[in-house]
Amino acid sequence: MAAFKKSPWTPEEDMQLVTYIRRYGIWNWSQMPQHAGLSRSGKSCRLRWMNYLNPEVRRGNYTQEEDEIIINMRHVGIGWSAIAARLPGRSDNEIKNRWHSHLKKRIANNVVEIMEPEMEEIESTMDTLMINDHPNDFFAPEVPKLEEVYVDYPISPYMLNNIDVSSSSNINIPPAFGTSVDPHISFWREPYLLEDVCGIDQYATYVDPVFGMPRAEDWFGESFYPYNYLTRYTEAVAHNTTRFT
DNA sequence: AACTCTCACAACCGCAATGCG
């Protein structure tokens, strides 16, 4: 098995992953990288998406209210993922970082006063978690007839009608059903659209005439990458260096 | 200007949980 790449993600890799997910949805993390042309593990791709590339993720600029929620929920032993569920747009990893780099220290220095969370708040949080864990106890979703939706590819008719498959040569269509790498789509793994998640289409459909895919700055703007990452990367490519620092 | 230290955060790892045949 080829070794997976282990290093900071490049803008090109980000674009490959986002482009792929935008076109085909998330159908199987472990197999997606191969079809997206990425030398990354599925785990790495999932983490990158969940913590960084997902347009739902907000980064930085924590409000006092958010900090207090983190502190209070952590104080009673609630896990990172449950706290993330309580804070829309925040990933568990980011909250964890926030805790370790800011809040823990502030508490140690008694900069913030730890308040006993209101019982109602805790019960409300627990109710939410119960609903998330046992959705069928609360409502029964209508299961779509997948055989009518998916014919050759595990993507929806909407996506089939709105993608230009020929525009990107280095991204492969997911495998068809019945092949050796049949993705075994189930209801719970149904691919979803970014539009469904975000409400709006946040990504440009512009395709670079030379490279076939949008440039990073077209997608995210230079501020997307911290510490002038994009600038340094671009310079490294221009000077044909193998590693940029 | 050069070096060291600290901070912030991206990303990795190991393990647990879950799903599926």
Place this chain on the structure above:
DNA sequence: CCGCATTGCGGTTGTGAGAGT
């Protein structure tokens, strides 16, 4: 029930930026 594959969680590490000396 079992074994394997996949996904999710939490702890930890690595690295770049900026502050301090």
